[in-house]
Amino acid sequence: DTAVSQTPKYLVTQMGNDKSIKCEQNLGHDTMYWYKQDSKKFLKIMFSYNNKELIINETVPNRFSPKSPDKAHLNLHINSLELGDSAVYFCASSQEVRDEQFFGPGTRLTVL
Amino acid sequence: GDSVTQMEGPVTLSEEAFLTINCTYTATGYPSLFWYVQYPGEGLQLLLKATKADDKGSNKGFEATYRKETTSFHLEKGSVQVSDSAVYFCALSAANSGNTPLVFGKGTRLSVIA
Numbered sequence: 001d002t003a004v005s006q007t008p009k010y011l012v013t014q015m016g017n018d019k020s021i022k023c024e025q026n027l028g029h030d031t032m033y034w035y036k037q038d039s040k041k042f043l044k045i046m047f048s049y050n051n052k053e054l055i056i057n058e059t060v061p062n063r064f065s066p067k068s069p070d071k072a073h074l075n076l077h078i079n080s081l082e083l084g085d086s087a088v089y090f091c092a093s094s095q096e097v098r099d100e101q102f103f104g105p106g107t108r109l110t111v112l
Numbered sequence: 113g114d115s116v117t118q119m120e121g122p123v124t125l126s127e128e129a130f131l132t133i134n135c136t137y138t139a140t141g142y143p144s145l146f147w148y149v150q151y152p153g154e155g156l157q158l159l160l161k162a163t164k165a166d167d168k169g170s171n172k173g174f175e176a177t178y179r180k181e182t183t184s185f186h187l188e189k190g191s192v193q194v195s196d197s198a199v200y201f202c203a204l205s206a207a208n209s210g211n212t213p214l215v216f217g218k219g220t221r222l223s224v225i226a
Contacts (some may be wrong), residue, residue, distance in 0.1 A: 004155075033213065041150070041199050041219045048213055055211045090155055097213050098205040100146060103155035 003027050004104040006091050012110045013081055021076045021107045023091030031055075031097055032074040034066060035090040037106070043090075049074055050097065081111045114139040114206045118217035121199075125192055125224050133187040133200055133220045135176075141207030145169075145178055145185040146214065148201040156201060159187075192224045 004025045013019055025032060033056075034046040048056035049068040063079045074091060091104040119134040137143065144163045148156040160169030165180035174189045185202060202217040 031213075041221065043156075043201070043216045043219070045213060048211075050211075056213065092156075094213075097211050098144070100158050100161060100205075101156075101214055103148075103157070105155045106153075 004091055004093055004102050006089075006104040006107050008107060009105065010108050010110075012112065014112055015081055015083060017081050018077070018079045019081060019109070020078070021089055021091075021109075023074045023076070023104055025072055025091075025093040025102070025104075027093055027095075027102060029093040029095050029102070030071055031094045031099075032068065032071070033092040033094075033101065034074065034076050035092065037088045037090060039087075047074075047076075048097065055097070078109075081109075083111050085109060086111045114143070114204060114212070114215050116202050116204055116215055116217035118200075118202050118220050121219075121221040123220060123222045125222070127194055127224055127226050128191045129224075131187070131189040131192045131196070131222065133202075133222070135185045135187065135202035135217060137183050137185065137202075137204050139183075139204055139206055142180070143204040143206050145176070146203040146205070147174070147176055147185070147187050148203060148216075150199040150201065150219070152198070159200070192222070194224045194226055197222055197224045 047066045052068045088106045092101040094101045146161045147159040149159045160171040162169040162178035168177045199219045203214045
């Protein structure tokens with residue numbers, strides 16, 4: 001069974017569109033994260049939720065909105081997509097904020 | 113704030129060569145330290161970790177020792193294989209982190225050629 005799963009794996013869309021990425025973890029963890037990885041492999045944390053509560057909200061455009069319907073799911077909705085949003089987005093989870101994190105396989109977003 | 117500095121890549125080695133990827137950190141107290149590996153097209157996986165000074169983490173032939181005196185956690189492997197080609201990330205978890213998650217280095221790309 002996959003511990004942290006994301007859908008879709010690939011997402012190709014036009015500028016200005018709205019899209020969502022879904023994440024689910026079956027590890028029973030309390031904390032989930034979204035990261036953005038650029039073409040140079042630099043990882044930037046975007047958001048973190050602990051027990052459905054937003055605890056980390058880095059400097060991210062407000063076009064990005066996370067939603068956590070329950071502690072096993074953390075979705076990412078992106079409005080008005082821009083070329084610079086093209087990247088790989090990773091979901092991760094951990095039991096506590098300072099614990100080791102388990103990563104999903106990533107969603108490669110390409111904005112044309 | 114807390115930070116992790118890794119040697120810049122890419123690192124290119126021949127098969128069976130010795131590998132060292134340097135990692136140093138800045139943090140207060142005694143953080144936990146991690147190495148993650150990202151194979152092409154995949155997410156990050158925990159490779160090894162150490163939670164206190166002088167601990168040695170090891171996995172799949174890789175080792176790293178938590179050195180408090182030099183604030184380092186260098187990754188080593190005695191004989192690399194082509195299958196070790198990946199991006200390696202050093203990370204720390206601050207001792208009194210509150211809501212601060214892991215701090216990742218910028219990653220070091222390793223290419224092993226046959």
